Amino acid sequence: MHILVAPNAFKNSLDAWQVAQALGEGLAQSNLECTTQLFPVADGGDGTGSLIVKSCRGLIITKEVAGPVGRKITSQFGLIENRATAIIEMADASGLRLLKEGERNPLKASSFGTGQLIKFALDEGVKRIIIAMGGSATVDGGCGILSALGVVFRDANGDSLAAYPENLVNMASIDATRLDERIHGCEVVILCDVNNMLLGPNGAAAVFGPQKGASAEDVTVLERFLKRFAQITLAQTGKDMTAIKHGGAAGGATAGLYAWLNARLEDGIGYFLSLTNFKDALQQAGIVITGEGSIDRQTLQGKGPYGVALLAKQAGLKVIGVAGLIPSEPDEELNRYFDELISINEPNIALATALAITRVNLVKAGKKIGNMLAG
Incomplete structure (x- = not known):
């Protein structure tokens, strides 16, 4: 399986490259036999x-x-x-x-x-x-x-x-x-x-x-x-x-x-993904992982993970969204673009604590996803 890892930055914590690297590290630690391509993305924001x-x-x-x-x-x-x-x-x-x-x-x-x-x-x-x-x-x-x-x-x-x-x-x-x-x-x-x-x-x-x-x-x-x-x-x-x-x-x-x-x-x-030839990377992928600090309805207003998921879905690919915060209840609109949403944080964790251990939790999330896909 070839996995395209295409996250946005986690604001006030890690930039997009660091997020992608942490998720890739976690996948490598899992039981899944896979190859990965790290393709960090940005939506016009800092970075x-x-x-x-x-x-x-x-x-x-x-x-x-x-x-x-x-x-x-x-x-x-x-x-x-x-x-x-x-x-x-x-x-x-x-x-x-x-x-x-x-x-x-x-x-x-x-x-x-x-x-x-x-x-x-x-x-x-x-x-x-x-x-x-x-x-x-x-x-x-x-x-x-x-x-x-x-x-x-x-x-x-x-x-x-x-x-x-x-x-x-x-x-x-x-x-x-x-x-x-x-x-x-x-x-x-x-x-x-x-x-x-x-x-x-x-x-x-x-x-x-x-x-x-x-x-x-x-x-x-x-x-x-x-x-x-x-x-x-x-x-x-x-x-x-x-x-x-x-x-x-x-x-x-x-x-x-x-x-x-x-x-x-x-x-x-949209412009970023076009300029950097993201569709070419999608052609090699079997599944896409994206994410940012929070994924909710606002994500669908043009945020990085939405742009990634939109093109991935058009290519018929499964999309997993990873974030510090996700909705507590299933959201029909989000489910159109994300097959699964995974929070990297424990419930009710303090923000300062969560920010401090973002990288550790992203590695854990990558390993969890890999093991889940391995069955």
Whole structure:
């Protein structure tokens, strides 16, 4: 039996490669005679860029950029397809993981460094830029990125505004006359891991602001800024940032780049699996194992395991889902894609404890699955 092991990362614990390796180790310890292929996946969240570059045998370019609070950091981007395509991970330049304790404040955080990476990619002469947006520290609508590329935001007096939400709430006009012209000859593709719209109770400010350090008062300011940005953008470009699916991802950066860079917003997992030729791996498989930290109804909204299971089912393969958390009762919708769901944790285990022993439990789960398949 040949088993395709294709998990997403277990958030706050192990990255996708580590998860795949642990499951593979467990399978090797089982009584099952099998071969395995480790094919870790990502859906646009933190880690997507590095997985794409590794899978496509790309080249890593290291550069110094401004981090989310302006501090100089060493970041990177990848080049694939004979250096014609750049892979940029927003979290590498503007990510939450780059902030020190107490620095989370989306009113003062900027995506400027991600824009600098885009400029460096343009210097390489790329014809396509793929941006994985997950894990950002910002709710700036992508204004920092646009600022790095030459866009100027002005107040009612015509004075330029620093590209931070606490300043941009006073935006009155947008001057794109100095936008880097090279971007017009480059396809920009954004991989999105959430479906949230830009504004409202399920929007960028309300949902992701608090995760990035915003207080209730801050969320109100962020919402006002994003609404103002969208109004001005609609008036100047005719593009409605508030009407697009995925517009709230990465603190609204998806919507901002859609409107001002003509970026194409893509479902992250679907694009990832296509780019990395996942269907070719499926042709060799007899069974597929996937997973992430939690598998529930939200998984079906475009998360990594759903994308894997969808293609596996289309190929007529059995799918086993592995997670830290699974529904306590059978779920008809999930059962359409997952033949079996397995929790790696004991019932009622404390979260901190579960995170600490994730790898151990994944190895155990892999062994359990192998023994189950061996009969």
